[in-house]
Amino acid sequence: MPLIRTLQQDLHTLLEKEDVHWRQRAKADWVKxxxxxxxxxxxxxxxxxxxxxxxKITDEEGQTLEEPEAIALERQITLAMNKELLKEFTMDEVSQALNQMAP
Structure with a gap:
């Protein structure tokens, strides 16, 4: 019987996790x-x-573009921004971020 109870609890936990996953993914207020x-x-x-x-999208000249390559947007992150984003973080930055989080 303890095995069955443990398996039931595990199943319940997994169902809860799945429920939370889909609630977050749906991004709907009524999901609450x-x-x-x-x-x-x-x-x-x-x-x-x-x-x-x-x-599809219509460009400034009135042409309708349907190919993914033609629709793709220009990059918004510059090389300097990318370099800053890729640098290693410090313990002070981690500590500061943790202290700014809600409990």
Whole structure:
């Protein structure tokens, strides 16, 4: 019986984790009310992804562009910014970030 109880607790924990995963992915306020209908949350997340995808765009000259290479945006991060982002962080920076976090 202890094995069954342990397995039930493990299952419950995994279901909770899955529920949280899909709630976060769905990015919907009403998810806070919640149930464990992960199929619903999965569908919501996939719908958001489909809505966010750019299928075509019209340029300044009025031409419709549909190829992914033509639609791609220019990079927004400069080489200097990238260098700054890639440098190693210090213990002071980590400490400062942790102290700024909510409990």
């Amino acid at each position: 009310l919640g149930d464990r209908n992960t199929k619903f949350f999965h569908a919501s997340a996939n719908q958001r992804c489909r809505n966010d995808f750019i299928h």
